[in-house]
Amino acid sequence: MSEPTFEVEDERPATVTAACALTAIVAMFTFAILCFVGYGLLHDRDEFVDDLSDAQDLHGLAPDDVYTFLLVTLGVLLVWTLVAFVLALLAYRRSNAARLALVVSSVVTALLSLLTILTVAPIISMVCATAVVVMLTSRSAREWYETRT
Numbered sequence: 001m002s003e004p005t006f007e008v009e010d011e012r013p014a015t016v017t018a019a020c021a022l023t024a025i026v027a028m029f030t031f032a033i034l035c036f037v038g039y040g041l042l043h044d045r046d047e048f049v050d051d052l053s054d055a056q057d058l059h060g061l062a063p064d065d066v067y068t069f070l071l072v073t074l075g076v077l078l079v080w081t082l083v084a085f086v087l088a089l090l091a092y093r094r095s096n097a098a099r100l101a102l103v104v105s106s107v108v109t110a111l112l113s114l115l116t117i118l119t120v121a122p123i124i125s126m127v128c129a130t131a132v133v134v135m136l137t138s139r140s141a142r143e144w145y146e147t148r149t
Helices: 014-043 045-054 063-092 096-115 120-136 139-146
Strands: none
Touching: 014 045, 014 063, 014 096, 014 120, 014 139, 045 063, 063 096, 096 120, 096 139
């Protein structure tokens, strides 16, 4: 009589779950804030450009150029948050490529946050990004991704 065989349960590490959840929550929150900012910029364009015209520290830039730069930057950040959300979902589903891309995205986020460290929001994003990098590069996470069935 043969002995019963039991499958070894391949449980997702808590660090992977926490990193993916943290990324998804922060990405959704950031996306919502960026949408509100974008709405404000698009809704009051003329007033915003007029206020920029009164500013003394544009260093020779035209107010319309500054406005366009802000919209382009906003668009890039919106796409980045959506990509981070999708990467978190894929990493949760055990995609090692998504895990690595999410680690790179988090490192870039932390580095860019250092450039604007004097306000509160970049500090929050830097702490969250650093936590995601640490959790996704932990030994248990690496081993779980390496033992893909």
